[in-house]
Amino acid sequence: MTANLAITPQQIKQAVAALKKLRPAYADLLNFYENIFVAQEDSKSQINIDPIKIGEETLALKRKEKFSLITISEFVVDQKASTALLKQLCQITETAHNEMAEAARNIQEAIATGELDPPAVSAALLNTDDAYFKQIEKDVGIEKKALAFMAYSSIKPSLVHCAEQLAAYLDSDDPWDKGFCPVCGSAPGFSLFEDEGNRVLFCGFCWHQWAAQRIYCPFCENKDGKTLHYLFSQKEKNYRIDVCDSCKTYLKAIDQRNTDRIIYPPLEFVASLHLDIKAQEMGFKSGIQLELP
Secondary structure, three states: OOOOEOOOHHHHHHHHHHHHHHOHHHHHHHHHHHHHHHHHHHHHOOOOOOOOOOOHHHHHHHHHHOOOOOOHHHOOOOHHHHHHHHHHHHHHHHHHOHHHHHHHHHHHHHHHHOOOOHHHHHHHHHOOOHHHHHHHHHHHOOOHHHHHHHHHHHHHHHHHHHHHHHHHHOOOOOOOOOOOOOOOOOOEEEEEEOOOOOEEEEEOOOOOEEEEOOOOOOOOOOOOOOOEEEEEEOOEEEEEEEEEOOOOEEEEEEEHHHOOOOEOHHHHHHOOHHHHHHHHHOOOEEOOOOOOO
């Protein structure tokens, strides 16, 4: 892991403070996500789940065929920790995010009355059961995107924990050359260029990181330098948007060579929404669905 990537709650707070100085307009959003991310990191230290085991024959096949180690439905969640975190995140959201305050209150009330079962919500999320969320929206009145966001945020510590354990199965002698996450198969959500110029992709779901080619579109595997380029602003040289003319998809990135501040990739993702607007105005689409509040 690169030296100036945030890995502790205190470092996340430092990363937020630095970003607020650079972009005061993001202050409220950054304050909200600081509380979210710090709560997640604190929760991660409480995770207690058995490692996911992959048999030798299955592992050999996955390595040969370049399959991800698991699918997202196979993640294991510490239900006690995630339920406690969900309640905490609802309290944070109720006081810090006006647009989602009502949904946060409704979630807490539904959990208290038994109308909402947190393990069932996390299971529906991992199994991409959209019908479940639509039914909850109809029966309980909790907007499905808000519930999905809160559910994902509550199980993220378990996802990251599982991904860190599963990474031990990856073959370090055979670099991953695919655009999807080698752990769970999800698309990358963010990219980073290290001090040496090497490119690293971060999974948009479990946040596992892996090395990638510099001239490469992870969404369509295009390697043609004539149709791959990037956009950047002289005012924000540490940010760039990698775009592919072939599939018209973009991926946001941060270049460590142009900044010395502490970087927390999930925070950089939410603190650069103006880049999403710019890329989409130019006709490019995100490689992942943006479901931020």
